[in-house]
Amino acid sequence: MKKDNTHIRFALQGIKTEQFAIIEENYTPNKKTDLGTKLQFKLDQKNHKIGVFLGFEFMQIKKVFLKIQVSCHFQIEENSWATFVQENKLVIPKGFLAHLAVITIGTTRGVLFAKTEATPFSIFILPTLNIASIIKEDAIFEIKNM
Secondary structure (H helix, E strand, O other): OOOOHHHOOEEEEEEEEEEEEEOHHHOOOOOOOEEEEEEEEEEEOOOOEEEEEEEEEEEEOOEEEEEEEEEEEEEEOHHHHHHHEEOOEEEEOHHHHHHHHHHHHHHHHHHHHHHHOOOHHHHOOOOOOOHHHHOOOOEEEEOOOO
């Protein structure tokens, strides 16, 4: 299924810092740092909303020393939502999901900067991500009777 993102009308309705933690005892300056990423989409079918939950964990020797999860909540215009309906399923195009994820990544990057500004942890900046390698297909959800 291929849809042009410009035909899907939506608005960013909310941003929430779901989790944030600095665990200083797990951090050693100048050691190799790994980054774990988790991306999740949640729907509010009744209100035509999509939540994008994006989490990052900075680790050294498999111990997390900096963790953040931010969610962005998007209101989808009613006619645009209707385009997702196919038989008894909601099919949300991967390109649109990628667009929402990119917005959420930028938001998370800003939240991380604000929370670590003027600390030794401000050196940790979220890298650019290839969303196409993460979101490879349309998302399909069962339509819930409400």
